[in-house]
Amino acid sequence: MTLPKIGNLAPLFSLLDQTGTEHALKAYRGKPVLLYFYPKALTPGCTVQACSLRDSQKELAKRGIQVFGISPDAPKLLAKFVEKEKLNFTLLSDLDHTVADKYGVWGPKKFMGREYDGIHRVSFLLDKDGRLQHIFQPVNTKTHHADVLAWFDANG
Numbered sequence: 001m002t003l004p005k006i007g008n009l010a011p012l013f014s015l016l017d018q019t020g021t022e023h024a025l026k027a028y029r030g031k032p033v034l035l036y037f038y039p040k041a042l043t044p045g046c047t048v049q050a051c052s053l054r055d056s057q058k059e060l061a062k063r064g065i066q067v068f069g070i071s072p073d074a075p076k077l078l079a080k081f082v083e084k085e086k087l088n089f090t091l092l093s094d095l096d097h098t099v100a101d102k103y104g105v106w107g108p109k110k111f112m113g114r115e116y117d118g119i120h121r122v123s124f125l126l127d128k129d130g131r132l133q134h135i136f137q138p139v140n141t142k143t144h145h146a147d148v149l150a151w152f153d154a155n156g
Helices: 044-055 057-062 075-085 098-102 144-155
Strands: 014-017 022-024 033-037 066-071 090-093 106-111 114-119 122-126 132-136
Touching: 014 075, 044 057, 044 066, 044 075, 044 144, 057 144, 075 090, 122 144, 132 144
Parallel strands: 033 066, 066 090
Antiparallel strands: 014 022, 014 090, 033 122, 106 114, 122 132
16 A cells, blocks of 8 residues: 655546535535545444544535545446435545555455455645645544544644
8 A cells, every 4th residue: 555645636537426516626626625535335334434424524524525435336326326425525436546546545455354455544634736644544433533633723
């Protein structure tokens, strides 16, 4: 797993959201962007992280931060996640993990003695010019929202 370097332009991509609408990263230049990669919608840790970001959305928006959650889930499952948890930001579907590969977050994992390839929980904060400002790794699902806000307030 090789993560992109701080200061470099973030790898560009275009993905479908939970409604089937396409989002191109380049279209969000001019505002800071938080890309948070998570393993699977509707699972305990991912739900805690998403709900914390949901509850902090007003604070993130005050700072102009556009939030995108990215997982290998299909748009239909992402729509269920948004509806069930009343999420107020965009989830993107990276079915073939092409974007996760570009960001260096797809790779071997272990869980309950099983080894498999999957998304590692990593977040990237981009500046308004599309450059990588900060990489959050490891991510604490319970404090991720506060960690992003604190870093942005100190450095953004």
